[in-house]
Amino acid sequence: MIRRITFVVLALGAFACTARYVREVSLAPIEASAARIERGRYLVDHVAACGACHTSRPEGDMLLPPRHDGYLAGGNWMQDGKLGVWMPNLTADVETGLGAWSDDEIVRAIRDGVGRDGSFLLPVMPWGSYRHLSDEDVRSIVAYLRTVPAAKPATPRRENDVPFMMNLALSLGAGREDPVEKVPEPDRADPVAWGAYLAEVGGCNGCHARGRMGVRDRDDEYLGGATAPARLAGAFLRSR
Numbered sequence: 172m173i174r175r176i177t178f179v180v181l182a183l184g185a186f187a188c189t190a191r192y193v194r195e196v197s198l199a200p201i202e203a204s205a206a207r208i209e210r211g212r213y214l215v216d217h218v219a220a221c222g223a224c225h226t227s228r229p230e231g232d233m234l235l236p237p238r239h240d241g242y243l244a245g246g247n248w249m250q251d252g253k254l255g256v257w258m259p260n261l262t263a264d265v266e267t268g269l270g271a272w273s274d275d276e277i278v279r280a281i282r283d284g285v286g287r288d289g290s291f292l293l294p295v296m297p298w299g300s301y302r303h304l305s306d307e308d309v310r311s312i313v314a315y316l317r318t319v320p321a322a323k324p325a326t327p328r329r330e331n332d333v334p335f336m337m338n339l340a341l342s343l344g345a346g347r348e349d350p351v352e353k354v355p356e357p358d359r360a361d362p363v364a365w366g367a368y369l370a371e372v373g374g375c376n377g378c379h380a381r382g383r384m385g386v387r388d389r390d391d392e393y394l395g396g397a398t399a400p401a402r403l404a405g406a407f408l409r410s411r
């Protein structure tokens with residue numbers, strides 16, 4: 172009986188938390204101008220470096236150079252201790268990619284870290300940085316992603332391996348922020364504001380501070396360097 176009550180309380184808690192951090196999506200399409208597509212290409216390929224994770228590597232091995240035929244097609248596997256994570260396909264493939272998603276569902280995944288079905292994405296997906304993307308820039312990213320030809324990942328889909336306690340904490344909303352509403356354009360005439368914006372959406376803090384991988388940054392340690400090594404498939408990096 173007690174067990175059942177605990178379960179119900181946990182389930183209600185998970186529902187209440189999820190509801191707070193997940194917004195409704197609109198079905199309205201994002202207008203794709205040539206300027207938006209060009210800006211989106213630049214952000215995806217350079218500043219936000221989506222392909223660092225989402226472009227297919229041989230055998231899905233994150234440490235190998237990208238495959239020429241796997242641009243943003245996913246299928247990589249990242250193993251960090253007990254956490255094993257699959258990199259999804261961002262191309263227009265309907266079955267395995269974003270082909271069936273609405274534009275706003277993609278915006279919500281990028282800035283809020285929420286999947287199509289309303290579940291939370293793992294913070295390996297750096298939405299903690301991307302939540303600072305301006306409305307215009309995130310729309311440009313989506314407009315560009317829609318031009319990427321459909322492709323399927325070359326490796327078979329694997330389910331994420333998430334340690335039980337981490338899964339529970341994340342599903343209860345640990346480290347979540349309120350959904351992103353409106354983000355204005357930074358002032359390009361002010362080099363400091365513009366640079367701060369690029370550093371934010373470029374995710375520098377993700378490695379250069381003892382943050383919690385994409386989840387809420389600690390303001391007192393912003394760009395303060397990390398003493399803990401960042402582990403990637405057995406390789407040890409140290410960011411100063």
Ligand code: HEC
Nearest residue numbers: 219220221224256257258259277280286292293295296297
């Ligand atoms: C550091 C690695 C990394 C980078 C960089 C990254 N992502 Fe992701 N992304 C992930 C992972 C891992 C997931 C899956 C998370 C999960 O399963 O909970 C994901 C999920 C997604 C999803 C949801 C897809 C689905 O099928 O559920 C979208 C959309 C997405 N990312 C878009 C982007 C875009 C656009 C960029 C660049 C602006 C980007 N990602 C950069 C790792 C990354």
Ligand code: HEC
Nearest residue numbers: 218369370371373374375376377378379401408409410411
């Ligand atoms: C994926 C992790 C990662 C990200 C993201 C990242 N860096 Fe780094 N950065 C490193 C590591 C690791 C080193 C140290 C490399 C070495 O020692 O060879 C480094 C070195 C540097 C250095 C040289 C510092 C020194 O003391 O030699 C600068 C400057 C720098 N990064 C700036 C940036 C900026 C600006 C951004 C964001 C636009 C950024 N980094 C994003 C991991 C990262």
